[in-house]
Amino acid sequence: MSLDTVVKDIREEANARAEDIRAEGETRAEEIESAAESDAEEILADAETAVEREIDQLREQRLSSAKLEAKQKRLEARRDVLGEVREAVEDELAGLEGDTREELTRELLEAASVEFDAGDDVSVYGRSDDQALLESIVDEYDGYEYAGDVDCLGGVVVESEQSRVRVNNTFDSVLEDVWEDNLQEISNRLFEQ
Known part of the structure; x- marks a missing residue:
């Protein structure tokens, strides 16, 4: 074997080895990228769920607050009407x-x-x-x-x-x-x- 053949074989072997390393790197990079995308999707889903839950809680709090305020206004109006009725009865008695x-x-x-x-x-x-x-x-x-x-x-x-x-x-x-x-x-x- 000549020196050229040895160099050629070494080159071919180095190129094949480099190709294997590059292929392994690409596969590993794809795995990392896929895992990162999966993690990102999971984080995004969790964030969306948390935001929806917070929106629901805020909506429920505002609804409860509005209902309570409406109830208080109804009670105030009833108290006022009862007071007017009481005054009318007092006027009748007097x-x-x-x-x-x-x-x-x-x-x-x-x-x-x-x-x-x-x-x-x-x-x-x-x-x-x-x-x-x-x-x-x-x-x-x-x-x-x-x-x-x-x-x-x-x-x-x-x-x-x-x-x-x-x-x-x-x-x-x-x-x-x-x-x-x-x-x-x-x-x-x-x-x-």
């Missing part, structure tokens, strides 16, 4: 006249009188506009006297020092009891759903 006012006042005084013993000195207070009415009614009771006015819509406040009892039978107190006992029913009637 405006009662004649036989109706006298009958209610008599019933409230009679209901209060059972709390006092015979012989007690009983003081009766009421609305200043009802003074003449109250004076005529208390004349029918022994030991009772009209003692002055109290700020109320009508009715009576009755007290006795001997019994140490004070009974508030004003229209206001009766309305308060009735209002509290029937608030749910009033609300249901006003806001039927």
